[in-house]
Amino acid sequence: xxxxxxxxxxxxxxxxxxxxxxxxxxxxxxxxxxxxxxxxxxxxxxxxxxxxxxxxxxxxxxxxxxxxxxxxxxxxxxxxxxxxxxxxxxxxxxxxxxxxxxxxxxxxxxxxxxxxxxxxxxxxxxxxxxxxxxxxxxxxxxxxxxxxxxxxxxxxxxxxxxxxxxxxxxxxxxxxxxxxxxxxxxxxxxxxxxxxxxxxxxxxxxxxxxxxxxxxxxxxxxxxxxxxxxxxxxxxxxxxxxxxxxxxxxx
Amino acid sequence: xxxxxxxxxxxxxxxxxxxxxxxxxxxxxxxxxxxxxxxxxxxxxxxxxxxxxxxxxxxxxxxxxxxxxxxxxxxxxxxxxxxxxxxxxxxxxxxxxxxxxxxxxxxxxxxxxxxxxxxxxxxxxxxxxxxxxxxxxxxxxxxxxxxxxxxxxxxxxxxxxxxxxxxxxxxxxxxxxxxxxxxxxxxxxxxxxxxxxxxxxxxxxxxxxxxxxxxxxxxxxxxxxxxxxxxxxxxxxxxxxxxxxxxxxxx
DNA sequence: ATTTATTTTTAGGCTAGCCTAAACCAGAAA
DNA sequence: TTTCTGGTTTAGGCTAGCCTAAAAATAAAT
Ligand SMILES: [Mn+2]
Ligand SMILES: [Mn+2]
Ligand SMILES: [Mn+2]
Ligand SMILES: [Mn+2]
Numbered sequence: 001x002x003x004x005x006x007x008x009x010x011x012x013x014x015x016x017x018x019x020x021x022x023x024x025x026x027x028x029x030x031x032x033x034x035x036x037x038x039x040x041x042x043x044x045x046x047x048x049x050x051x052x053x054x055x056x057x058x059x060x061x062x063x064x065x066x067x068x069x070x071x072x073x074x075x076x077x078x079x080x081x082x083x084x085x086x087x088x089x090x091x092x093x094x095x096x097x098x099x100x101x102x103x104x105x106x107x108x109x110x111x112x113x114x115x116x117x118x119x120x121x122x123x124x125x126x127x128x129x130x131x132x133x134x135x136x137x138x139x140x141x142x143x144x145x146x147x148x149x150x151x152x153x154x155x156x157x158x159x160x161x162x163x164x165x166x167x168x169x170x171x172x173x174x175x176x177x178x179x180x181x182x183x184x185x186x187x188x189x190x191x192x193x194x195x196x197x198x199x200x201x202x203x204x205x206x207x208x209x210x211x212x213x214x215x216x217x218x219x220x221x222x223x224x225x226x227x228x229x230x231x232x233x234x235x236x237x238x239x240x241x242x243x244x245x246x247x248x249x250x251x
Numbered sequence: 252x253x254x255x256x257x258x259x260x261x262x263x264x265x266x267x268x269x270x271x272x273x274x275x276x277x278x279x280x281x282x283x284x285x286x287x288x289x290x291x292x293x294x295x296x297x298x299x300x301x302x303x304x305x306x307x308x309x310x311x312x313x314x315x316x317x318x319x320x321x322x323x324x325x326x327x328x329x330x331x332x333x334x335x336x337x338x339x340x341x342x343x344x345x346x347x348x349x350x351x352x353x354x355x356x357x358x359x360x361x362x363x364x365x366x367x368x369x370x371x372x373x374x375x376x377x378x379x380x381x382x383x384x385x386x387x388x389x390x391x392x393x394x395x396x397x398x399x400x401x402x403x404x405x406x407x408x409x410x411x412x413x414x415x416x417x418x419x420x421x422x423x424x425x426x427x428x429x430x431x432x433x434x435x436x437x438x439x440x441x442x443x444x445x446x447x448x449x450x451x452x453x454x455x456x457x458x459x460x461x462x463x464x465x466x467x468x469x470x471x472x473x474x475x476x477x478x479x480x481x482x483x484x485x486x487x488x489x490x491x492x493x494x495x496x497x498x499x500x501x502x
Numbered sequence: 503a504t505t506t507a508t509t510t511t512t513a514g515g516c517t518a519g520c521c522t523a524a525a526c527c528a529g530a531a532a
Numbered sequence: 533t534t535t536c537t538g539g540t541t542t543a544g545g546c547t548a549g550c551c552t553a554a555a556a557a558t559a560a561a562t
Contacts, residue, residue, distance in 0.1 A: 036518080036519090038518080038519065058539075058540090059539075059540055059541085060538095060539065060540080068519090068520075068521090069520075069521065069522080070539075070540065070541080071520085071522080071540085071541075071542080071543095072519070072520055072521075073540090074540065074541055074542085075518090075519075075520080075541095076519080079518090079519095090527090090540080090541070091526090091527060091528070091539080091540060091541080118395070121402060122395070122398040122399060122402055123398060124394075124398070128394070131392075132390070132392045132394075135390045135391065135392070136387075136390055139383070139386045139387055139390070140386065141382075141383045141386070143375075143379070143383075144369070144373070144383050147373040147374060147375070148373060151372060151373055287548080287549090289548080289549065309509080309510090310509075310510055310511085311508095311509065311510080319549090319550070320550075320552080321509080321510065321511085322510085322511075322512080322513095322550085322551070322552080322553095323549070323550055323551075324510095325510070325511055325512085326548090326549075326550080327549080330548090330549095341510080341511070341557090342509080342510060342511080342556095342557060342558065
């Protein structure tokens, strides 16, 4: 009952009542007001895997990212395709439509604003925020997000240095370089991480690296691609290749 | 896969590893760590319909409250019964078990804390908070709720005057009287509402009644049970029976 | 004590989202 | 070109949560 009404409203942006006549105003780029928790997670994953919407994404990659099976992904891709949220050609991979991209950006916006809230207001640490934000990002209330943004002072970045998309779905592109790709004697300030998993962030906590840390490359080990660095011009550290491929420095 | 593991862990409160042996510690009053969105809504509804857990609840009452069908309720009651969350005897009604009551109190705690947050921090009005809290209440993170409680300064009441259960599941019982049951010349301070729906709260906004308002009964109309009252000893109002049955005054 | 009305349960069926196993396709290798 | 192989889709089936319609149990009225 409710579901069918929502279904009908999907393509209806607004309506006016003039005397007895209800006039529905449609938009060619129809905007689904609400998507399921699951749909949102698929769309967000496709967005991230396609390097912010530019590349085609494989079924298996989505399955791995969402810890599900390829067959389940195929099911969902057909559903999202029917809803015009993705461009999907069998066997050829998938990409987001304009509309799908906007949905992704809104979910990411919510996720990152909640992360800021958890860190700034509730004193979570940067390795604790992601898991909870993963749930909060699906709460659907435009007013809530608008007020949250205001309350937080319109932050531009989340606790991991990732840019927060605007209400209209614009996201800043950060100029940054992977630590792993610097040459000896080069350096910079840590402006982001490529992995928000607790274990990685806890590792950074342990060795004393956080957003804003100054890092300079002292040596590169040809054997295992590990890096010798100096942190804040005082502490010398040896970072594995794994680690240096997940730290972004200012360009 | 995941589901079955969660299923097994349900009755497991904690575990210890001693050398190669994993010892599981069980509790007779097994505590389900997590329940579905739907299960939580059923349990909360049963709690409220049973006047805080004391009375038996009918299938049809639950169906009406959740805007679903009696057959669906029966399905869920069998499921909740199997999980030991309710005492259910076919055709005889249902009540919460100790465990079910604790689940209800935790959901209500989350709901009301979020309502305080929305009002106090995000400047929502008291008629806007309920709908959003209805979603937020299902986000599952004990740390989140504990920190939120702390951040809000351990509030005791929500924006509608309802008591907030403690972390351990204790809820204050408020001494209060229905405005509809006062006699002429009696009065008191508004300490709660019996209905949190936007339309009712917006009505109260309009006539100027809020928590803390002083009300004195001037006359009672035998015809339709409407009440003539004086608000703050200055403004005279006529309230319908419907309205006076949804306002609580200090006892 | 019967009959009637109401409430509740059962029977059967639907969709969303997931799974495994088998079939299929496309690009690489022979 | 044909064969192999890894990635993808289809086939068929599962559970949660919902539905309608029919049957059964209880409560109310005669
Ligand atoms: Mn998510
Ligand atoms: Mn983040
Ligand atoms: Mn709810
Ligand atoms: Mn409330």
